[in-house]
Amino acid sequence: MNDHNRRQRRIAGSRWRAFAAVRAGRFLAAILIMAGALILIGLPVSSVRTAAAASSSLSDLGPVQEDKERLWTVIVYMDGDNNLEPFALKDLDEMEQGRPQKGVEIIVLTDRAEGFSDADGNWTDARVFRVRRDNQPGVKSEVLCAPGELNMGDPKVLQTFLTTALKTFPARRHALVLWDHGGGWVAHVSDDKAPGAEREFDKLTLPELRTAVAGALEAAGLKKLDLIAFDMCLMAQLEVACEIEGLAEVMVASEATAPGDGWPYDKIVPLFSDKTLTNPVLAKRIVAAFDAFYRPKQEPIATHSAFDLAALGELLQTLDAFLNKAADNLPKSWANMTRALYFSESYSDLDDVRRGKEALLSIDLGDAWQNLVGVQPELRSSPEYAALKKALGRFVLDSKNSHRHRKSQGVALYAPFRQDLFNPAYQETRFAKNSRWVETLRRLYAVQAQNSTSPKIKGVQTVSLLREQVVSEIIQLGQDGFAFEFEGRNVLSTVVFIGFRDEANRRTLVFDKSLLRKPEDEKDVKVKKKTREEMLESHAWSDGEHLVGFRYDGSRRLVSNGEQALPALIDQSDIGDYNAGIVAVPAIYEHPGVGKLFATIYFNWLWRAAAVNVEVPQKDGSFVYAQIQPQPDADIHLLVQSFPDQGEPKYVVAGTLKWKQGLSLIMDVAPPGGYEVILKLDSLSGQAAAVRHKFPIAARDDDLGRAIKAGSEDLTNENLLGEWELIDAEKWFKEGRMVSLGAFAKYEPHPRHKGLLKYSLYKPRGQNLYPGLDMVELVQRSGLPLLRQYVLDEEGVPNAEYGYRMSLPIFDFKDGHYFLLSLDLAEGDLGVKVKRSGPTPKLKKATSAAPAPGVPQPPGAKAAPALAGAWQSAEGEGVVFSDKQWAYYEDGDLVDGGVYQVQGNQIVARSSRSGQTLVYRFQLSGNQLLLQDAQGVVYRFFRAK
Helix, strand or coil, X not given: CCHHHHHHHHHHHHHHHHHHHHHCCCHXXXXXXXXXXXXXXXXXXXXXXXXXXXXXXXXXCCCCCCCCCCCEEEEEEEECCCCCHHHHHHHHHHHHHHCCCCCEEEEEEEECCCCCCCCHHHCCCEEEEECXXXXXXXXXXXXXXXXXXXXCCCHHHHHHHXXXXXXXXXXXXXXXXXXXXXXXXXXXXXXXXXXXXXHHCEEECHHHHHHHXXXXXXXXXXXXXXXXXXXCCCXXXXXXXXXCXXXXXXXXXXXXXXXXXXXXXXXXXXXXXXXXXXXXXXHHHHHHHHHHHXXXXXXXXXXXXXXXXXXXXXXXXXXXXXHHHHHCCHHHHHHHHHHHHHHCCECCCHHHHHHHHHCXXXXXXXXXXXXXXXXXXXXXXXXXXXXXXXXXXXXXXXXXXXXXXXXXCCCEEECCCCHHHCCHHHHHCHHHHHCCHHHHHHHHXXXXXXXXXXXXXXXXXXXXXXXXXXXXXXXXXXXXXXXXXXXXXXEEEEEEEEEEEEHHHCEEEEEEEEECCCCCCHHHCCCCCCCCCXXXXXCCCCCEEEEEEEECCCEXXXXXXXXXXXXXXXXXXXXXXXXXXXXXXXXXXEECCCEEEEEEEEECCCXXXXXXXXXXXXXXXXXXXXXXXXXXXXXXXXXXXXXXXXXXXXXXXXXXXXXXXCCEEEEEECCCEEEEEEEEEEECCCXXXXXXXXXXXXXXXXXXXXXXXXXXXXXXXXXXXXXXXXXXXXXXXXXXXXXXXXXXXXXXXXXXXXXXXXXXXXEHHHEECCXXXXXXXXXXXXXXXEEEXXXXXXXXXXXCCCCEEEEEEEEEEECCEEEXXXXXXXXXXXXXXXXXXXXXXXXXXXXXXXXXXXXXXXXXXXXXXXXCEEEECCCCEEEEECCCEXXXXXXXXXXXXXXXXXXXXXXXXXXXXXXXXXXXXXXXECCEEEEECCCCCEEEEXXXX
């Protein structure tokens, strides 16, 4: 028996003893007994009296209301006794607007809170409403009962209300909608003022929910409800469905956190009046209405699913059979299983593991097993997996997902992928007791313990990725980055942190966090040993030794409210966010109505804040998750992650913005100064290794840098409109000649997305090089002037398979022609287009004969006639010196180039791509040229014939 039930029995026993004493005439003794009981449990007398009276009053909602035309009675258990109070009132108003004239009865028990809303009379206890149709703002429905303050987390309150509503308003079909915060299998319906409960806080657990609904059905003489729905977060879990199996025919819920607006009741309630809809079809229509409401808003996180609970038994049976099949090979496939759980579609950030046993760890069941069988052919072709897929398809009637959760298949599962994350309370759920899931996890943990290894990082260097050489600094918008070497077995993930060095406080303030992806080109990764097939190819590392290079161009993203822009932690360490083009930014959300809450702000592919998730602390020390709609005057305290030289990382406030009309991201170069990169590797069994490497960022003080600063005013949609011919960038910059590449780019207003440009690339005579692709260009003028290019799918969101491109555009006018010069920020390549048709660009800053971007002109450059000509190495490398310029080739492909001058026995060269200054000692001997770099490495070249 849990502590709550013990307290209730003590109270009940005290009341009985007091009643017996009164009947015997011992009034004083009765008062002392009752007061003593209340003192023992630490509750004020008024609270318990209120709770007792409130609970009993729910058992009488008036005489039975018969109605032969009543098709549905929809019973809503709405706990707004927390920070969701304003949404409760809004949803009540929507129910009034959507209620049909006949055929549908809606009975709502609503408990309000203090301090969040003063609307509709500002009452703060509970009311039972019989919803009446009304199109005016404000709640106008009939109050059937005013029971006072209630503990909505008490299953007896739910059971009493449900029983009475079912008896008082009989109908052909019945629905129960549970409304509040949701936390999956852990708990739901959180009441912040719960009389009779410890600390006046309570919430419903799954076993309590089953007890309450089963008891109400028995008391009302019904076998089951037709529909149970959860208008709350995270409740579309297999564990939840298992708990209510047999209590309803269909279920509706969300795998992810739900938007603060919740159900659009004015759109959903009318569906209940359609007599032609069966229960499964109605459930699917609810999901469709939810999706139709949020999809046009491009809400990036919302999900909704409908389930046929009659098909649950088959799903559980086939799942057990599949788990048995997978478990047979765990000693060999445990790494695949761990990765499948870790990298599958998740409904919290991967950083959620910081909470340990309190972490959410809810993943999509179908996606997890699809990932697993993707690397285990014996499972993919097994009859057990085939049966599981069919059963899942029958159980999930329908599922609608945002682009962030496009891999979701409808139903979630609690999946702690390591033993230190497993919450023992999970074993009390009906699913844990009646399935093989917990046993499978235990077997997985046992094999993990037998394969506990720590990865080792051998070192990090700052390098030029073009020349594969060690350099002393990162140049803004250059072709530099880092190379590090590591070895290990069973590596789970590699996370990169980049931040500003705060030497005064001996710490690094991290503003960029990302999951390191393996290079797409295998030649960039040297693997000495490979022992197994890779899964999730872009993220999973094989066993053995790796030498990995990755780029950092000295840029950063800032958060702006339109008036000022501040740094924050830009977090792309979650695979789902990365693939959906979403950026997560941690913050503290502060507003008088809610206080201070830890928040994650999600920015969509347009770099606009599209969703805000908050973690709401509960009085029992737990957390619930909720999406909120920020108020314009709310303070957003942007966070960065502080990594002290000694001690554990923690979040610190980098600055504060008002929300105003919303936040957006802009890109800018990181200011020159001292920085640090931190690499952290985690193994499958929980061991970690980390290394820190300091480096400076240097300003780009060349023609490209100056052109960027001067040209941002010219970057407008209007100046891009029209047709541009692509010309050979190398010939243009080296020889000043316009040589066509035989292709044309066309920019025009996008027909469906205001503010975006439709981009087409075609050959002469109109041959589209990318037919069927909806390619769009997005202009950003704040910070660095940028053009971002995406390929949209049929729903108008980026297609993850194509990724996106980002370039720095610069307009120029020369010899009577308008040019569009661009630097690809991912590859570092230069592009040139010349205007052929369309509106004449209106340029403010560009000047005729402007120097070509990326070709610096150092003062006092001297020619070196002896160096002039082409030089070739035995390995196929080549370097060409003209009077003032140089170019470097590998296998005939141009890699880098720029200008140079000779100072004694040194060549001082400037790179046109990275902006770096390179110094080589040189020695000429006949037809042989020796070059020695700053690290002492010698390169031997011979004059080409």
